[in-house]
Amino acid sequence: MQLGTKSAPFMAAFSSKGPNTIHTGDPQVYFQPDITAPGVSVIAAYTEAEGPTNQEFDKRLVEFTSLTGTSMSCPHVSGTAGLLKTLYPTWSPAAIKSAIMTTSITHDNREEPLLNASYFRITPFSYGAGHVQPNSAMDPGLVYDLxxxxxxxxxxxxxxxxxxxxxxxxxxxxxxxxxxxxNLNYPSIRVPKLSGSITVKRILKNVGSLATYRAQVQKPTGTSVFVEPKILKFSKVDEEKSFNVTLQVKQANTAKNYVFGSLIWSDGKHNVKSPIVVKAA
Incomplete structure (x- = not known):
């Protein structure tokens, strides 16, 4: 892929997708991908023990080659996690994960929604919270900690x-x-079998400057979403504030398949974004 390619990033056809249901007796639980990262035609170090094609006839020995796969995406995310741990040695793994997820992007370099390799619009079941942004992850503002x-x-x-x-x-x-x-304090909200209404609790920790955050909601189609309180004011670092999100099905026929939205806490500088995924029972 050349520099300046439109559109980029895009979701590779080989990338795994959600949802992945956990059968625990609790119908409200499932997981999806958390994050996506570059994994196509990545220039990487390569062993000189064999040729780049892994074929016996290939006698070339190279120090670097272009590789594709989820094993190329993993080092990008791992490197970002290592960067954050270096900057913030006391952060927990959950805080690091939250910073990576909530600062990711869901649009391409045309400012359009992310697409797959066939140029169809994709959902959080493909990209999770979004495409990793290491520079933004260094200053997330708030984190969901565990x-x-x-x-x-x-x-x-x-x-x-x-x-x-x-x-x-x-x-x-x-x-x-x-x-x-x-109510696991996760950076996403997922309710796959919503009947009537449900209230989900989350806790945010301030890891930035003193600020006031306001909730912005993009409602999944056919549902209503209420956040209480709508404003969180942080007066010191490491201060924690809790909030509730109540989701209710308004149009069951519309929400009979998975529908998607988002919750963003913004102070004008930071946008702490979480995907919302809902399906009516």
Whole structure:
């Protein structure tokens, strides 16, 4: 691909897509891709133990070659995570992941929605939160954070017992906290079987300057979305503020297939973006 190609980035045909349902007895839980990154025709270091085509007749030995695949996307995201950990050594993995997701883009270099290789418009089931932007991730403004125990409680909610969870930790852990899996403090909101209405809780941590953020919602088709409170005022670094998002089906026929929207918290400088994915029951 040449510099200045229109449109770019685009979603490669080989990229995996969502949704991926977790069968736990909780109909509200599923996962989709979190992020997308460059993975087509990436110039990368290459072993000189064999030729670039991996064929016996290929006797060429090269230090670099052009490679394509999700294994090329992974180093871009890993490198971004390493960059953030260097800048912010105390950040948790969840905070780093949040910064990467909430600062990603969902438009191409024509300022149009992202497309696939066949030039069809794609959804968060293809790109997750969006296309990674390392420079923006260095200054996300706010992050959705999670602790180690939050993940253990998440395992409990998935049905793992204490014996299974003990494989991840050195000491016993009792599953005493009952949480709704939709309330896992994740940088996206996903409700695949919405019947009536549901209220989802999230917590944001200020990792930037003192600022006031206002909620901006793009409603998924056929649904209503209410955010409370609509304004979050942060007066110090590491301060946390919680908010609720209530989703309700207004037109079940319209939302019978997956519909997509977004929630953005903006202070005029930072835009902390989360995808919203809904499907009526």
């Amino acid at each position: 602790t180690f125990n939050d993940y253990l409680d998440f395992f409990c909610s998935l049905g793992y017992n204490e014996t299974q969870i003990s494989l991840f930790i050195e000491s016993p852990y009792k599953c005493t906290k009952k949480i709704s899996l939709t």
